[in-house]
Every structure is written in C-alpha cells, then in structure tokens.
Amino acid sequence: MSRAGRITRRSFLVATVAVAGGTAFGYWRYREAGANPLTAGPGETVFNPWVILRSDGVTIVAPRAEMGQGVQSTLAALVAEEMDLDWAEVRAEHGPAASAYANLAVAAAGLPFADYRDSRMQRLADDAMGIVGRLMGVQATGGSTSMADAFVRMRLAGAAARAVLVAAAAQRLKQNQLALKTEKGAVVAPDGTRIRYGDLAEEASGIAPPANPSLKHPRDWTLLGKPLPRLDMVAKSTGTAAFGIDTRLPGMLFASVRRNPGLGGGMLSYDATTAQAMPGVKAVVPLADGVAVVASNTWIAFKALETVQITWAPAPYPPTTDGIFAEIAKAFDAAPNSTLRDDGDVERALAGANVLKAEYRVPYLAHATMEPMNAAALLKDGRLTVWAPNQAPTVIRDKCAAAVGLAADQVSVITPFLGGGFGRRAEFDYAVQAALVAKAMAGTPVLLTWRREEDMTHDFFRPGAICRLEGEVGPEGPVALKAAVAAPSVYANQARRVLGLVPPGPDKILVEGLFDQPYGIPNYRVSGHVSGVKVPIGSWRSVGNSHNAFFQECFLDELAHASGLDPVAMRLKLMAQQSPRAAKVVEAVAELAGWGSAPAAGRARGMAFCWSFGTPTAEIVEISQSAQGIRLEKMWIAQDVGLALDPGTIAAQAISGAVYGLTAAIMGEITFADGAVQQQNFYDYDALRMPQVPQFETKILASLDHPTGVGEPATPPAAPALANAVFALTGKRIRSLPLGKVVTFAS
Amino acid sequence: MKLVINGTTHEVTADPDMPLLWVLRDELGLTGTKYGCGVGQCGACTVHLDGQPVRSCLTRLGDAQGVAITTIEGIGTPEKLAVLQQAWIDNQVAQCGYCQSGQIMSAAALLAGTTTPSEADIDAAMAGNLCRCGTYPRIRAAIQDAARRLQRA
Numbered sequence: 001m002s003r004a005g006r007i008t009r010r011s012f013l014v015a016t017v018a019v020a021g022g023t024a025f026g027y028w029r030y031r032e033a034g035a036n037p038l039t040a041g042p043g044e045t046v047f048n049p050w051v052i053l054r055s056d057g058v059t060i061v062a063p064r065a066e067m068g069q070g071v072q073s074t075l076a077a078l079v080a081e082e083m084d085l086d087w088a089e090v091r092a093e094h095g096p097a098a099s100a101y102a103n104l105a106v107a108a109a110g111l112p113f114a115d116y117r118d119s120r121m122q123r124l125a126d127d128a129m130g131i132v133g134r135l136m137g138v139q140a141t142g143g144s145t146s147m148a149d150a151f152v153r154m155r156l157a158g159a160a161a162r163a164v165l166v167a168a169a170a171q172r173l174k175q176n177q178l179a180l181k182t183e184k185g186a187v188v189a190p191d192g193t194r195i196r197y198g199d200l201a202e203e204a205s206g207i208a209p210p211a212n213p214s215l216k217h218p219r220d221w222t223l224l225g226k227p228l229p230r231l232d233m234v235a236k237s238t239g240t241a242a243f244g245i246d247t248r249l250p251g252m253l254f255a256s257v258r259r260n261p262g263l264g265g266g267m268l269s270y271d272a273t274t275a276q277a278m279p280g281v282k283a284v285v286p287l288a289d290g291v292a293v294v295a296s297n298t299w300i301a302f303k304a305l306e307t308v309q310i311t312w313a314p315a316p317y318p319p320t321t322d323g324i325f326a327e328i329a330k331a332f333d334a335a336p337n338s339t340l341r342d343d344g345d346v347e348r349a350l351a352g353a354n355v356l357k358a359e360y361r362v363p364y365l366a367h368a369t370m371e372p373m374n375a376a377a378l379l380k381d382g383r384l385t386v387w388a389p390n391q392a393p394t395v396i397r398d399k400c401a402a403a404v405g406l407a408a409d410q411v412s413v414i415t416p417f418l419g420g421g422f423g424r425r426a427e428f429d430y431a432v433q434a435a436l437v438a439k440a441m442a443g444t445p446v447l448l449t450w451r452r453e454e455d456m457t458h459d460f461f462r463p464g465a466i467c468r469l470e471g472e473v474g475p476e477g478p479v480a481l482k483a484a485v486a487a488p489s490v491y492a493n494q495a496r497r498v499l500g501l502v503p504p505g506p507d508k509i510l511v512e513g514l515f516d517q518p519y520g521i522p523n524y525r526v527s528g529h530v531s532g533v534k535v536p537i538g539s540w541r542s543v544g545n546s547h548n549a550f551f552q553e554c555f556l557d558e559l560a561h562a563s564g565l566d567p568v569a570m571r572l573k574l575m576a577q578q579s580p581r582a583a584k585v586v587e588a589v590a591e592l593a594g595w596g597s598a599p600a601a602g603r604a605r606g607m608a609f610c611w612s613f614g615t616p617t618a619e620i621v622e623i624s625q626s627a628q629g630i631r632l633e634k635m636w637i638a639q640d641v642g643l644a645l646d647p648g649t650i651a652a653q654a655i656s657g658a659v660y661g662l663t664a665a666i667m668g669e670i671t672f673a674d675g676a677v678q679q680q681n682f683y684d685y686d687a688l689r690m691p692q693v694p695q696f697e698t699k700i701l702a703s704l705d706h707p708t709g710v711g712e713p714a715t716p717p718a719a720p721a722l723a724n725a726v727f728a729l730t731g732k733r734i735r736s737l738p739l740g741k742v743v744t745f746a747s
Numbered sequence: 748m749k750l751v752i753n754g755t756t757h758e759v760t761a762d763p764d765m766p767l768l769w770v771l772r773d774e775l776g777l778t779g780t781k782y783g784c785g786v787g788q789c790g791a792c793t794v795h796l797d798g799q800p801v802r803s804c805l806t807r808l809g810d811a812q813g814v815a816i817t818t819i820e821g822i823g824t825p826e827k828l829a830v831l832q833q834a835w836i837d838n839q840v841a842q843c844g845y846c847q848s849g850q851i852m853s854a855a856a857l858l859a860g861t862t863t864p865s866e867a868d869i870d871a872a873m874a875g876n877l878c879r880c881g882t883y884p885r886i887r888a889a890i891q892d893a894a895r896r897l898q899r900a
Contacts, residue, residue: 068843236844239779239819246778297773419845659881682788691870
C-alpha cells in the first residue's frame with residue numbers, strides 16, 4: 001500500500017491539519033492548484049482533491065456552496081462523466097477550505113470588460129486574474145462562475161482518475177489498456193470480465209496519472225447534457241438534509257446575538273443582569289457591536305437577549321432613507337469613477353430638442369434567505385472548528401482564525417447545506433460571531449442562530465441606486481444614450497472587509513448591466529459615480545445588474561414608445577451588428593411568447609433583456625388587471641447558457657432567478673428611520689407566494705463550447721420586464737421600485 | 748411533559764410556553780422542522796397536530812400535549828418515502844431545500860383532505876409557505892402528481 005494512497009481522510013472532519021503532499025495522483029493542474037487537502041479514511045482512496053473512492057461508490061468533492069442552485073450535482077457530474085460512474089453510486093460533499101479549490105473564474109468576472117466582446121485582451125486579462133485568484137486562494141461561490149471555473153478542471157480530475165483505474169485493471173488482467181472499457185463504475189474487459197473501481201483502488205493508488213488525460217467529446221456524454229436527479233433531492237424531501245442550523249454535537253449549547261440596529265455603530269455599554277439570572281442562560285458574551293447570549297436552547301437565548309439593556313453608538317450614515325438617498329445623489333456632483341463606455345460624441349448628439357430625460361431609482365434590499373444566518377463553532381485543544389453555511393470557506397477560515405488569535409491552519413471550516421445564499425453568505429460576520437462565542441465557551445460546541453429580525457436588519461444590503469438617463473431616437477432607433485448611475489460601491493465594501501484595502505481602478509460592478517450590453521448605439525456613454533454612504537452593502541443576486549438592467553431596459557422601453565418603435569424590433573436592430581448570440585435570445589423569447597400577435601383583451605406584456613455572467617437572457621411577462629389588482633399571468637424566459645450541462649437545473653435557475661427579481665420589483669424595499677432598518681420580518685418584507693407567481697415557459701439555447709452562468713442571469717430582466725408590462729397595461733411609467741408602492745398587485 | 752411525536756412518546760422537561768418548534772429542534776434533535784420567522788409568516792416550521800397543519804413556532808409546548816404530533820420525519824424516510832415525497836423527488840422540486848419540510852407538511856395536509864385538489868385549493872393550502880428559491884411551479888406539479896398517484900392507489 002503506497003504511503004500516499006491511503007491516509008486517513010476522516011481527520012479533516014474532526015479538525016486535523018490537512019496532510020500536505022498527500023496527493024496520490026497529481027495532474028499538473030492539481031499540483032499547481034495547491035496541496036491536496038484530502039486524506040483517506042478506512043476503506044477509502046483519495047485520487048486527487050476531487051475524487052474519493054469507496055467500496056460502495058465514489059464521493060466527489062464539489063467545492064462550491066450548494067445553496068439551491070444545484071451546483072453540487074452538476075459539478076459531480078463533470079467528474080462522474082469522465083470516470084463513467086453509475087450516477088446512483090455517486091455522492092457529493094463540500095470538502096474543506098483549501099487553496100486547491102480556489103475559484104479562478106470569480107476574480108476574472110470583476111474585470112472591466114464587456115463579456116460579449118470577448119476580445120483577446122480580455123482573455124489575457126482573464127488568465128492573469130486566474131493567477132491572482134489562485135495566489136489569493138479564494139474559494140468562493142459567486143458571480144455564477146462555478147461551471148466556467150470547473151468545466152475543464154473537474155473533468156480532467158475525473159479523466160485522470162479513470163486512467164489510473166484502467167491502468168490498474170490492465171496490469172491485473174495482463175491486457176492492453178486500449179482493449180478495456182469503463183462503464184457504470186467498473187472496468188470491463190473484452191471477455192466481459194468486470195472489475196469494480198473499488199476493487200482496483202489499492203493498485204491504482206500506486207500508478208502515476210497521465211500528464212494530459214483526454215476528455216470525452218460532448219457527443220459521447222451520457223450524464224452531462226441531460227437532466228439528472230439532484231444528489232441532494234432525497235435528503236431535501238425528507239427533512240434529513242443537514243443545514244448549518246441543524247448542526248448538532250454532544251453537549252452543544254445554543255446562542256443568539258443582538259447587535260446595534262445602527263449598522264456599523266458600536267456598543268457603549270450594556271447591562272445583562274436580568275438575562276444572566278434567567279433559567280437556562282449559561283453565559284453572556286459581549287461583542288464589539290452587541291451581545292451574545294448562550295443558553296440551553298435557542299428560544300431561551302432569544303428571550304434573554306430581549307432583556308439586555310444596551311446603549312448603542314450612533315450609526316455612521318444619515319438616519320433616514322431620504323437622507324441616505326440625498327447623500328447618494330451627491331455622488332453625481334463628483335467626477336465619475338468608472339466610465340466604461342464612451343462611444344461617439346454623446347454631448348453633441350444629445351444637444352437637440354428631442355432629448356428624453358429620466359431619473360430612475362431602486363431601494364436597498366435584503367437577501368432574506370429562508371435559513372437565517374447561523375454558524376456553529378467549537379474551540380478545543382488549540383483548534384477551532386467552524387460549521388458555517390457559507391459561500392467562501394477560505395475567507396471564513398482566515399477571518400475566524402484572526403478573530404480568536406489562531407493561525408489559519410488551526411481552523412477547520414465545514415460547510416453544511418446553505419438554506420439560501422444569494423450573496424449574503426459570501427460574508428463572514430455570523431461565523432466570526434460564533435467563533436468568538438466558542439472562544440468564550442472553550443471546550444463546548446455552540447450553535448449561534450440569528451432571530452429573523454436580526455437577519456433582516458443586519459444584512460449586507462443591495463445598495464440603493466439612482467440613474468440619470470438621456471436619450472434620443474432617430475427614425476431607425478436610438479442614436480444617443482447617456483446613463484450615469486450613482487450608488488455606494490459593493491466592490492469597495494467587500495474588498496475593504498475581506499482584504500482590508502480597496503484596489504484602485506474602475507468599479508465594474510457599479511456599471512455592469514449598463515455599459516456591457518450588446519447595443520450598437522452610436523453615441524453611448526455609461527459612467528458610474530461612487531457614493532461613500534456607509535450602510536453595509538454586499539452582493540445581492542446579480543449585483544450591479546440587478547439595478548442597472550432596470551434602469552436601462554425601462555428607459556429603452558421609454559425611447560421605443562416615444563418613437564413608436566416596437567421594443568423587441570428596436571433591440572434586435574441594436575444588437576444585430578454587436579452580437580448575433582444576443583439577438584437569437586431575443587428572437588427566441590419573442591417567438592415563445594407570440595410577441596407578434598397582440599395579447600388577449602385586458603392583458604399586456606413587457607419585455608427586457610440583460611447580458612450578465614456570460615449569459616444573454618431575455619424575458620417577457622404578461623399581466624392582467626383583476627379586481628384584486630394586477631395579476632402575473634405568464635412569463636417566458638430565453639437564455640443562451642453556452643453549453644447546457646443540466647437543462648433541468650438550468651430551467652429551475654431561470655425561474656428561480658426571475659421569481660427573485662419579481663419579488664424585489666413588486667414589494668422589495670428596505671428603509672431606514674433613526675438610523676435603523678425598519679423592516680423586521682416577512683410580515684413587512686414579504687416575498688411572492690404560490691398564488692402570485694406566473695406560469696413559466698423557458699427556452700435554453702446553447703451556442704458555445706463551454707458553459708456560462710445560470711444562477712443569476714434571469715434576475716436582472718425581471719423587474720424591467722414587469723415595469724414595462726405595467727406601463728403597457730396602465731400607461732403608468734414607474735421609475736422607482738418597488739412597483740407595489742404605485743400600483744396594486746393581487747395577493 | 749409527555750409528547751407523542753410520529754407515534755413515539757417523548758418525555759420533555761421545559762417551560763410550557765416554549766414553542767413546540769424549539770422543543771423539536773433543540774430539545775429532541777428533530778431538526779427536519781425549520782425555523783424561518785418565528786411569527787407564523789413563512790410556514791417553514793409547519794407540523795401536524797392531529798392531522799391539522801399548524802405553525803410550530805406559534806404552538807406552545809403546553810398545548811401540544813395529548814395530541815398526535817407529526818413532523819416531516821414522520822411523513823417518510825429516505826428508505827421509505829411517502830408518495831408525496833416521491834413526487835417531490837420525481838419533480839426535482841427542492842433547490843436550497845430549507846422551506847421544503849414545511850411545504851411538504853402543508854401539501855400532505857391538503858392531500859389528506861382531498862385527492863382531487865383544484866388549482867385554487869393548492870393556492871389556498873400553500874400560500875402560507877414561503878420559498879425564496881421560487882420552486883412554486885414544481886411544488887404545484889408535485890402536488891398534482893402525488894394526487895394522481897394517490898387516486899390510483
């Protein structure tokens with residue numbers, strides 16, 4: 001038995017240092033990516049950071065957060081396809097925090113280039129960012145990048161594992177490797193002899209993998225390219241899936257936290273005398289900006305927190321929504337930070353008398369994941385273990401280590417299922433709180449759960465944003481468009497939190513969804529003005545696209561109507577020279593919806609488009625007026641996902657993204673009074689419910705040889721499609737979200 | 748206090764005002780029932796009391812005595828799936844999955860009352876259950892699918 005081939009893997013589950021150099025097989029990319037963090041347990045063989053062979057099947061490490069998007073299953077399918085595994089014997093897990101799992105695509109997504117232009121310069125820059133991303137070792141799930149990042153790497157991992165298994169079988173059978181086939185998790189000889197992979201593990205572990213294993217041609221795929229049953233579906237249909245909040249350990253205590261409602265303000269003093277005297281309360285742990293209570297159950301912790309008397313420091317931003325937006329608007333007075341499109345001569349083109357001007361705005365939004373923020377932690381024998389449902393395990397590891405005064409390699413991060421993420425769980429605040437409480441309760445595992453009210457009021461919100469637009473249309477369509485957006489910078493906020501500094505340069509996220517759209521408008525300028533208002537903000541599903549698509553797509557609709565042009569035909573004309581791929585998506589959604597024929601009496605439609613995360617997406621929504629208010633009748637979505645790895649999951653994400661966008665468009669708004677968020681729970685920050693969602697029809701196009709994003713691209717067009725439909729139905733041009741403040745929607 | 752949960756009697760020592768949700772999750776380790784809002788707005792904590800769907804976050808422990816409590820763990824297991832759960836799997840309903848225990852509990856109560864639910868019946872039974880992933884179309888399909896299977900059975 002080779003030393004490298006069989007090493008105990010269990011240890012990473014119970015917080016031991018990963019075995020450096022434990023890679024049994026190393027394709028050069030794996031070695032380059034960093035040491036294999038996996039160690040093999042009894043009866044297991046670790047092939048590389050992604051493949052663990054067991055006697056009863058294969059566990060594939062899918063190191064991206066499973067927060068609903070189905071990423072674990074599709075990542076596992078990349079490996080399973082090349083290994084010719086029996087899908088019924090495949091399992092997936094998140095794996096540990098490790099540089100081997102760095103997301104090389106997520107850093108590239110922040111570069112200031114328009115996706116659809118896909119130039120050589122951009123590819124060079126992408127490669128450079130991949131190196132930077134690796135150096136940073138960021139293991140993150142975001143920017144709809146998981147498939148783009150893993151598409152080659154994880155298939156190579158599977159192909160390399162298959163190659164050594166075949167070589168082992170060839171040795172045992174004294175046959176030429178080329179005569180052997182693989183299917184359903186076994187090597188098959190010409191005479192029909194089958195050897196299951198599990199029976200070859202030990203021999204295979206001594207064989208060096210090929211330097212450059214060949215990958216299957218997509219036409220030979222048997223798993224990829226068709227809907228597969230998700231690996232998490234049985235657990236999630238029986239209540240047996242373990243989310244972070246379900247972490248249970250012997251002797252565990254339960255905690256909760258109450259922090260300054262003035263976000264970013266500290267705590268001046270507190271009095272927890274009453275709480276400490278309550279039966280079941282075990283400890284009160286002061287934090288920099290609040291207090292945690294540890295108790296024998298979560299309910300007691302919740303109740304005890306209410307009794308703590310706290311004097312808060314004031315929040316570092318204006319106390320009201322109006323004050324915050326007034327400060328955001330001031331950013332227009334300063335020079336733009338990011339003018340990422342400036343074609344033609346906008347000022348001259350907009351000097352005429354027929355210029356249309358409009359100002360749009362969107363509110364702050366909460367993520368409102370169904371599972372409130374939580375994390376469990378145990379500090380014992382100089383090691384910290386954190387169970388955190390999170391989107392960035394390496395960041396969680398490093399921030400928790402720093403918080404409790406340990407080195408990163410003394411911290412283990414375990415990622416259970418995430419009950420929703422949407423960008424919220426790319427943050428680390430909840431995990432650091434759990435780590436600090438665990439430090440105070442050393443030797444005892446503690447699960448810290450936020451009350452829904454704490455979750456709603458202490459988010460890293462989607463920022464409020466304002467957009468000023470000017471445009472002019474000629475007989476053939478728009479000839480000039482100028483858009484200036486002002487908002488606080490998500491990028492700067494996150495960089496400051498994670499890296500401690502803000503790298504210089506333009507802020508792509510602030511203007512994404514605006515500057516990078518495939519519209520050939522001859523005079524076209526997009527600029528972003530960064531506001532420094534200090535409400536904590538973060539990534540919210542589709543990030544900058546979530547507001548910018550609303551601004552631009554509604555304004556284009558205004559331009560179309562002002563000039564008597566058809567919104568679909570106008571866009572197709574603008575796209576024709578820029579991107580046939582985008583135009584095909586718009587044509588597809590128009591055909592799906594029967595755009596050419598008028599809707600039934602009493603109904604109206606709106607259309608919008610956005611190219612985000614590599615995926616052009618077009619949506620049309622049809623609405624009607626009922627006695628109870630506007631009803632969403634039907635929604636059509638077309639998108640080009642490059643290569644469709646799992647059409648079932650992709651369709652689910654298209655609908656999911658659209659529902660998330662529609663919810664925000666109709667009812668989403670976070671407001672401030674006295675420096676605190678006013679919305680507390682689902683009764684005042686609701687989401688669309690079963691009777692309110694339209695019927696959906698999706699069309700998935702696939703015109704490339706690689707996959708593009710699917711988790712987010714369906715969100716941006718939803719709000720403008722609906723706002724444009726509301727205009728078509730009622731004649732009201734609503735330029736500020738949520739729409740429900742102006743028109744009534746049926747409940 | 749004695750609680751009968753999924754046919755098994757449990758002895759619990761706790762404040763009678765403690766919500767059943769937290770008794771299930773923190774005292775008894777039955778974590779399939781989820782905390783979502785604590786105020787009866789999201790449905791993630793739905794369980795059955797004598798077959799009726801209730802929000803366990805608003806149900807006092809003291810009021811849960813002497814009735815048959817059913818949680819998601821009592822509907823079926825990975826080894827022995829209920830028809831409704833099989834329909835959920837066949838329709839690939841769950842995304843993040845956090846709300847699905849509550850969704851299934853509401854759907855199970857609906858189908859216990861009728862095997863031929865109308866669209867309006869489904870809307871009425873399910874409107875109290877939030878899903879932020881937007882799985883509603885597949886939930887609807889799974890309920891209709893399960894109803895057809897139960898009619899045949």
